[in-house]
Amino acid sequence: MPDASLPARTRQALRAAQLYYLQDLTMEAIARELGTSRSSVSRLISHARDTGLVEITIHSPLDSAGRLEEALRTAHGVAAHVVPVPDDATEVDRLDRVAMTAAHLVGGFVDENQVIGLAWGSTMTAVSRHLVPRATHGTSIVQLNGAGNLRTSGILYASELLRRFGDAFGAEVEQFPVPAFFDDPATREALWRERSVRRILALQGRMDVAVFGIGSPFADVPSRVYQGGYLERADYAALSRDHVVGDVATVFYRADGSTGGIALNARGTGPDFAVLRRAPRRVCVVSGRAKLPALRGALAAGLVTDLVVDEGTARALVDEPAAEASRRPR
Numbered sequence: 445m446p447d448a449s450l451p452a453r454t455r456q457a458l459r460a461a462q463l464y465y466l467q468d469l470t471m472e473a474i475a476r477e478l479g480t481s482r483s484s485v486s487r488l489i490s491h492a493r494d495t496g497l498v499e500i501t502i503h504s505p506l507d508s509a510g511r512l513e514e515a516l517r518t519a520h521g522v523a524a525h526v527v528p529v530p531d532d533a534t535e536v537d538r539l540d541r542v543a544m545t546a547a548h549l550v551g552g553f554v555d556e557n558q559v560i561g562l563a564w565g566s567t568m569t570a571v572s573r574h575l576v577p578r579a580t581h582g583t584s585i586v587q588l589n590g591a592g593n594l595r596t597s598g599i600l601y602a603s604e605l606l607r608r609f610g611d612a613f614g615a616e617v618e619q620f621p622v623p624a625f626f627d628d629p630a631t632r633e634a635l636w637r638e639r640s641v642r643r644i645l646a647l648q649g650r651m652d653v654a655v656f657g658i659g660s661p662f663a664d665v666p667s668r669v670y671q672g673g674y675l676e677r678a679d680y681a682a683l684s685r686d687h688v689v690g691d692v693a694t695v696f697y698r699a700d701g702s703t704g705g706i707a708l709n710a711r712g713t714g715p716d717f718a719v720l721r722r723a724p725r726r727v728c729v730v731s732g733r734a735k736l737p738a739l740r741g742a743l744a745a746g747l748v749t750d751l752v753v754d755e756g757t758a759r760a761l762v763d764e765p766a767a768e769a770s771r772r773p774r
Contacts, residue, residue, distance in 0.1 A: 453491065460485050461492035496551060496576040512758045519762065520743050522751045525549055529754045538754050539731040543570035546729040546752040550655055551575065553725055553750075554613050557582035558652040562609060563693035563714070564591055564602045565668045567657025567729050572605050575612035583615040586647045588656070589693040589714035590622035620644050622713050624674050624694050629710040648715050651723040658730055659691040660738040669694055682707050690738025692720070692728075692747060699737060701745030717745055725749050733757050736764070 460478065463469045464485075469477070471485045478485065492498045509526040516524035527545045529538050550571065554560060562568060562585055591602040603619060610617040622641070626632040635641055659667035661683075669675065669691060675683075686706045688696045693714030697703045703717060720726065728748040730739050733756060740761070742748055753761070 453488075454495070454497070457488040457492040457495070458497050460488040461498045464489055465498060494576070496578045499548070499552060509755055509758075512755065512762055515762045516751065516758060520748075520751075522743070522748050524758065525750065525752045526758045527752065527754050529756065531756055535732050538756075539567065539570050542729060542731040542752060542754050543567065544574040546571045546727070547574035548576060549750070549752060550653075550727060551578055551612070553653050553727065554578070554580060554583065554615075555652075556580050558584075559647055559650050560585050560609070560613075560615070561588045561648055561651040561654040561656075561715075561720075561723060562586065562606060563588045563654075563656035564605050565657045565659060567731065568655065569605055569668075571655070571729060572608035572612075575608060577612050579614040581614070583613055584618055584647065585609045585613070585615045586618040586644065586651070587620035588648060588654070589695075589712070590620055590624045592621075592623040618644060618647055620713070624669065624713060625679075625708065625711045626713070627711070632711060632713065645715075649719055649722065651720075652725065654720055654723040654726045656692050656726075656728060658728065658735055658738045658742055659694070660689070660735045667691075679708060689741045690735070692717075692742060697741050697745055699741050699744070701741050701743075701747075703745075717747060721746055727752065730754075730757060733760050736760055 456478065460474055463474045463477065464471070471482045471489075474485045475482045489498075509528055512526045513524040516522055516526075525545060527542045529541050533541070558580075560583065564587070585606055587602055587606055603617075606617045606619060609615065622635065636645065657667070659669045661667070661670050661680075674694075683696060683706075686696070686708075687698050688706060689699050690697065691714075694712045695703060695714040695717060696706050696708055696712070697717075698706075703709055726748055727750045728739075728742060729752045731754050736757065739753075739757070
């Protein structure tokens, strides 16, 4: 029976959802049982879905998305969640659809007494708008990288993103109020010895779930680190010399997933990939084929356990290796 301490509307929505999904009653039959109208039952069931009382999961190995998910699991060892999106969709609409799926998926991964690591960026901001509230106990949301630059402290931007996640899961929020990049690596080394900073770094080291997008200088929806005043012309030149294809939480990497010798990483504030890989679940959210080089690098680095990706990008990720193999001299 529904908990009597729950609000009346929530109790009704839960009862209606149980009758509809578990007992397979029609809306008309539910209306009679609850003494209400059919339209009211429909609204109650919608309320149950919107508030996370009901989660709907579709498993279909027969459609193209299902085949792509299996292909990605085989090729890259990740649990892929392919989002059907029309090929003619705008990049903004594509991102929004992927973000909506990711938001529902992340809600199922967050549990009691966990540490959730969150990287800021355009993709995570989109995900935060679609989170379904679900209260947890003893859970913390920790910021993975600093957000300040020469134009702004970044606190308002990062705090809004963190607040949405914290509010959705009833979690404590742990901000990381440092620049995205230090001017001098020695400054970072000194600050990293401070006890207040070490506390945040220790939380990052205990992450149960990490949630992040992938930064790419090639994306049609610009990654925030590449268009928010975080990098100067000299930085772009250095990234080009170091053959960088993308970043995760402002840690840059090459096509093979390597990070060593990339000068800007000595000044960055994101977690080392060895720290990130310690998180048992690492949810990567990607939208748009322009991010393919960056996605391949992240997969090569072993950063991803769960991948949420639009169908067109997933198809390109699966098809390109075969196409490259066919072009090699025999």
